Amino acid sequence: MRHLRIWLGTAVSIAFIALLLWRVDGREVLNAVQQVNPLWLLPAGVAFAASIWVRVLRWRTILERAIPVSTSETAEVLIIGCAANNILPARTGEVVRAVLLRRRHGGSMMTALGTIVVERVFDGLILALMLAGTLAYLGSNAILRNVALLAGAAFGGVALVLVALALAPSLTRRLIDAVLSVPPRAIGDPLRAIAARFIDGLTLLGGPKTWAVVAVASASTWLLEAACYWAIGVGFGLSLSPVVFLAVCGAANLTVAVPSTSGSIGPYEYLVVVVVTAFGLGITESTATAYAFGVHAFVLIPVTLVGVLLLWRRDLDLGDLARVESVEAPREMKVAP
16 A cells, blocks of 8 residues: 555656646746846745744644653654655655654654644645635636635544544544444454544644644744745746735645655645746746746755754664654554553
């Protein structure tokens, strides 16, 4: 199954990249890159670094009820996870984060994964709202409208599950116990243990105050990243309203739900080009493609390099990261509830 996901993701990425490059003039793309004003990369870097820092504080807020982790430690694990997502396929970085947290602080890997699911649900909802709000303000586009509707429905449904867990965790646990009492104990007991730890992570937000803090942090991190996209867009000379970059950020980052290679390469660039050409009068597909690859490289490469450096300091390597899912997950299966 893992190899199937890798091959499917690779095929999807190649298809999207081929579709983009087939429609543009390579010389125009190169010329657009050469015309970039590098001074705008500085404010873009500040905005992106700030978005990462807010993301760190958000995860620490979610974790603090179960795993007391310092801000610096949270930052290190999160950045390593981001680097793994950018290097390894199938969103392996999320598992890497959970495994590193378990190795350093004990507890359950599934509980840690539950906290990451909470993050992802908030991210998906914010990104879908950013895209939908921009479309409502500036006008609709068939591709982008479908992306917003699908993402909103998917993440909204998962959010309702989170609300149910928050309001009635005992009832949810009883329902899971009832379902898992059907299979033989050899199967049901390990699954019940995993479900219990996963729910522990999902219910760590506690009261409305923590929910509000995490929601504000989620909105802030993506608004800061949209500001980064805007600064790079100005550097590329894109004549776009700043509001459009909310849609750029929303559409591009929702592509994590699409099977693709590491870092969502392919679908990410494709949707950036769709947004820029839909709302940018006179902006050619070649210029939009240059911007798409440029902004993606800007948000991928620095955090990946920092993550690899942190891995080197911890004497970890990519082989170790590639094995975490097959080594640590079975160990969780053997833990008694």
